[in-house]
Amino acid sequence: xxxxxxxxxxxxxxxxxIRIASPLIFATMGELICERAGVLNLGIEGIMVIGAFAGWxxxxxxxxxxxGVTAAMAAGMLFGLLHATLTVPxxxxxxxxxxxxxxxATSTSYFAYRLALPEVTSxxxxxxxxxxDLPILSDxxxxxxxxxxxTALTWAALICAGLVGFVxxxxxxxxxVRAAGENPAAxxxxxxxxxxxxxxxxxxxxxxxxxGGSFLTLSAFSSFFFEMVNGRGWICIALxxxxxxxxxxxxxxxxxxxxxxxLQIRLQQTPLGAHLPYQVFxxxxxxxxxxxxxxxxxxxxxxxxxxxxxxxxxx
Amino acid sequence: xxxPRDVVxxxxxxxxxxxxxxxxxxxxxxxxxxxxxxxLGENGAGKTTLMNILxxxxxxxxxxxxxxxxxxxxxxxxxxxxxGVGMVHQHFTLADNLTVLDNIxxxxxxxxxxxxxxxxxxxxxxxLSRDFGLAVHPDARVGSLTVGERQRVEILKALYRDxxxxxxxxxxxxxxxxxxxxxxxxxRRAIAQGxxxxxxxxxxHEVMAIADRCxxxxxxxxxxxxxxxxxxxxxxxxxxxxxxxxxxxARPATAGAVLMxxxxxxxxxxxxxxxxxxxxxxxxxGEIVGLAGVSGNGQAALADLISGLIVxxxxxxxxxxxxxxxxxxxxIRQGIARIPEDRHKTGTIADFTLTENAVLEGYWQPGFSxxxxxxxxxxxxxxxxxxxxxxxxxxxPGARIRLLSGGNMxxxxxxxxxxxxxxIILANQPVRGLDVGAIAYVQSRLIAAxxxxxxxxxxxxxxxxxxxxxxxxxxxxxxxxxxxxxxxxKTAAELxxxxxxxxxxxxx
Numbered sequence: 048x049x050x051x052x053x054x055x056x057x058x059x060x061x062x063x064x065i066r067i068a069s070p071l072i073f074a075t076m077g078e079l080i081c082e083r084a085g086v087l088n089l090g091i092e093g094i095m096v097i098g099a100f101a102g103w104x105x106x107x108x109x110x111x112x113x114x115g116v117t118a119a120m121a122a123g124m125l126f127g128l129l130h131a132t133l134t135v136p137x138x139x140x141x142x143x144x145x146x147x148x149x150x151x152a153t154s155t156s157y158f159a160y161r162l163a164l165p166e167v168t169s170x171x172x173x174x175x176x177x178x179x180d181l182p183i184l185s186d187x188x189x190x191x192x193x194x195x196x197x198t199a200l201t202w203a204a205l206i207c208a209g210l211v212g213f214v215x216x217x218x219x220x221x222x223x224v225r226a227a228g229e230n231p232a233a234x235x236x237x238x239x240x241x242x243x244x245x246x247x248x249x250x251x252x253x254x255x256x257x258x259g260g261s262f263l264t265l266s267a268f269s270s271f272f273f274e275m276v277n278g279r280g281w282i283c284i285a286l287x288x289x290x291x292x293x294x295x296x297x298x299x300x301x302x303x304x305x306x307x308x309x310l311q312i313r314l315q316q317t318p319l320g321a322h323l324p325y326q327v328f329x330x331x332x333x334x335x336x337x338x339x340x341x342x343x344x345x346x347x348x349x350x351x352x353x354x355x356x357x358x359x360x361x362x
Numbered sequence: 363x364x365x366p367r368d369v370v371x372x373x374x375x376x377x378x379x380x381x382x383x384x385x386x387x388x389x390x391x392x393x394x395x396x397x398x399x400x401x402l403g404e405n406g407a408g409k410t411t412l413m414n415i416l417x418x419x420x421x422x423x424x425x426x427x428x429x430x431x432x433x434x435x436x437x438x439x440x441x442x443x444x445x446g447v448g449m450v451h452q453h454f455t456l457a458d459n460l461t462v463l464d465n466i467x468x469x470x471x472x473x474x475x476x477x478x479x480x481x482x483x484x485x486x487x488x489x490l491s492r493d494f495g496l497a498v499h500p501d502a503r504v505g506s507l508t509v510g511e512r513q514r515v516e517i518l519k520a521l522y523r524d525x526x527x528x529x530x531x532x533x534x535x536x537x538x539x540x541x542x543x544x545x546x547x548x549x550r551r552a553i554a555q556g557x558x559x560x561x562x563x564x565x566x567h568e569v570m571a572i573a574d575r576c577x578x579x580x581x582x583x584x585x586x587x588x589x590x591x592x593x594x595x596x597x598x599x600x601x602x603x604x605x606x607x608x609x610x611x612a613r614p615a616t617a618g619a620v621l622m623x624x625x626x627x628x629x630x631x632x633x634x635x636x637x638x639x640x641x642x643x644x645x646x647x648g649e650i651v652g653l654a655g656v657s658g659n660g661q662a663a664l665a666d667l668i669s670g671l672i673v674x675x676x677x678x679x680x681x682x683x684x685x686x687x688x689x690x691x692x693x694i695r696q697g698i699a700r701i702p703e704d705r706h707k708t709g710t711i712a713d714f715t716l717t718e719n720a721v722l723e724g725y726w727q728p729g730f731s732x733x734x735x736x737x738x739x740x741x742x743x744x745x746x747x748x749x750x751x752x753x754x755x756x757x758x759p760g761a762r763i764r765l766l767s768g769g770n771m772x773x774x775x776x777x778x779x780x781x782x783x784x785x786i787i788l789a790n791q792p793v794r795g796l797d798v799g800a801i802a803y804v805q806s807r808l809i810a811a812x813x814x815x816x817x818x819x820x821x822x823x824x825x826x827x828x829x830x831x832x833x834x835x836x837x838x839x840x841x842x843x844x845x846x847x848x849x850x851x852k853t854a855a856e857l858x859x860x861x862x863x864x865x866x867x868x869x870x
Contacts, residue, residue, distance in 0.1 A: 219471040222460075226468050229457035235419070236455035237469030237519070238440030348459055 050317040061193040068305035072204040073259030074283040077252040084248035085228035085352040089145020092280030093152030098257025100156035103264035103271040123257020131249035138356030170270035200266045212294035228350035231357035291347035307332035368394045376425035385411045386582040398559045400569040403579035448520020452531040458505035510541040539858035566595040610806040618647030621817045627677035636841035645817035652832025653821045660841035699779035703790040712764040720745040748777030769800030790821045839863040
């Protein structure tokens with residue numbers, strides 16, 4: 048028990064939680080935008096892979112880090128365009144398209160990686176984003192290391208969440224996007240293009256997912272390897288539900304999940320870890336997430352037109 | 363003639379084809395400033411198609427639309443709005459989870475404007491609702507509003523954009539008589555301010571009350587244009603259907619024994635839809651009980667209860683024989699014929715054949731299955747019998763029911779439930795969306811079933827239908843049931859007050 052308290056009071060635990068949450072926050076915001084516009088984007092897992100790969104590859108080939116992030120975003124938007132074209136104007140099944148995009152984006156990444164680096168056995172490294180070192184702020188005890196020694200990309204994730212919330216709830220554009228997910232006929236009747244809004248949302252959202260993926264290679268680790276996204280995309284789908292389609296709550300959910308993840312790694316090293324197989328600890332964040340999901344999402348208001356393709360003039 | 367500058371909208375030989383079907387055929391029409399023109403026609407006459415072309419939801423195959431002398435680019439709702447055309451759709455185009463203000467503002471500002479002036483938009487909405495008598499709270503969630511209030515939001519949407527021409531598609535279909543009166547008062551204010559109105563309806567007395575001119579459509583063609591002052595309802599009706607169709611008139615019936623009794627039945631609310639509140643109701647042999655009320659006042663709960671889909675939370679259902687556990691199958695076993703409200707959603711399975719749909723309720727009964735295997739030959743025979751006896755126009759029993767028109771689909775459902783000779787008939791909106799010919803057919807079948815000794819419960823939002831057919835009328839409001847009023851003992855206005863919820867407090 049005292050081990051648990053030691054962990055919860057340690058700086059490294061909280062710093063790790065925020066670090067682990069960062070890619071989830073980007074990708075969850077991306078998914079949230081798509082779903083608010085009425086499109087479920089199951090391409091998220093693959094788009095995170097392509098983001099992780101494209102960002103890393105660009106930097107490996109000599110681009111500066113921020114250009115790597117931009118490359119990741121562009122790659123994500125490209126696959127977002129594919130997803131949007133198939134699901135919005137063509138109105139195909141969002142489930143099937145999403146899974147297809149995930150498989151295509153994942154295998155494209157692996158293929159391109161092998162093509163570019165046929166000989167390597169251990170993944171080459173790049174110099175990732177360094178932790179920030181802000182005067183005064185970074186030296187505050189406890190808060191300094193937890194908040195102000197993160198990388199710039201973590202801060203970008205938090206700013207991104209704030210921006211998504213602002214645009215969705217405080218601007219005409221956000222209103223139009225939300226309306227497209229509630230009742231596309233209402234959007235059409237007010238002279239706006241449902242197709243344009245939905246495609247835009249999916250493309251921008253996919254860009255954010257890819258940035259989330261690139262966090263893994265450009266900030267968390269310094270190389271790209273297979274299976275590195277490891278289901279984070281699917282977690283983000285659940286986080287959107289957990290957050291009841293609200294950016295603030297979704298960020299809280301991401302932090303909570305990340306905290307569970309940081310906790311289980313540390314618990315493995317306590318005496319308890321000697322008694323239980325480590326898989327039990329690995330499982331814990333998911334179990335707790337499912338529990339939280341059940342408790343939190345029972346009264347959530349799903350966008351009414353989520354997963355309903357819109358065809359003009361059809362009733 | 364009047365000044366040509368007064369013309370606000372001119373349609374010139376508009377034609378629209380869907381495949382081989384010509385939905386509207388060379389329709390021309392002129393609307394002037396302050397004019398109220400009614401577009402009258404049966405379902406399928408092309409009214410809604412024409413409206414959708416005006417508003418840019420469809421592109422016409424031929425012809426042109428001019429608004430204030432300028433041609434309207436086709437297929438562009440934005441252009442229609444900008445030209446001053448506002449449309450109040452029959453099926454509201456509102457987002458339930460957004461507020462009234464958000465619904466009105468949607469699309470009125472540049473999408474990339476930073477922030478918005480909430481206060482100014484709000485003040486404008488409040489001023490418009492005062493000026494036009496459209497009381498509604500700007501911050502209310504649309505999902506929590508009544509149907510009448512939602513319609514006000516739709517009208518406000520158009521006024522907020524400075525519409526000069528209002529197009530209303532069947533605006534009174536969902537309103538109580540009092541709400542319809544309030545709507546007409548709003549429209550009169552709008553006319554006084556110089557707006558022009560195109561009013562689509564098939565209710566003759568409304569058209570006579572508000573319109574200056576009527577344009578009558580039949581099978582996509584204009585068959586007549588008359589000033590309402592110079593015509594009569596009967597003349598318009600004849601024009602609409604192309605001849606006289608007499609709606610069946612139910613002769614007074616002599617009621618027999620009580621076949622089903624609800625005794626103080628209460629059911630839980632279902633989301634926004636109220637459940638039943640201590641409802642007591644008798645259904646007697648040889649009697650049509652009409653249930654009037656604005657939709658969403660507990661009719662769905664009553665229909666679900668009688669269909670066996672829900673069980674009472676308290677109170678009792680009594681049938682001739684005490685039912686086993688109340689369930690849909692028990693309801694069928696007890697001889698309850700169920701004509702559901704939504705024939706597409708709950709009445710049929712669109713991609714099943716006519717045969718399959720015909721035996722949906724009875725496939726488990728001995729006639730259609732043997733030792734756990736379907737007897738498809740018997741099922742097909744049953745479907746063929748219905749097709750012949752009920753005049754279902756279709757390619758054959760093997761056709762998918764999706765291909766049938768609403769009227770023919772309804773005839774199949776009618777045959778399915780009436781053929782076994784039911785004791786009790788639950789007819790929930792049986793003629794909604796049907797044309798006059800099909801309405802007459804369905805109603806005459808219900809009357810015939812009553813004369814054959816069945817108890818009929820007719821649920822409808824159309825007061826005229828209830829008053830024409832029912833021997834006893836009950837009104838529902840917020841889950842409560844009024845006492846039964848014998849045929850002819852209450853006027854439409856009196857029933858309207860009950861529909862609005864007045865009278866219950868004294869009665870209770």
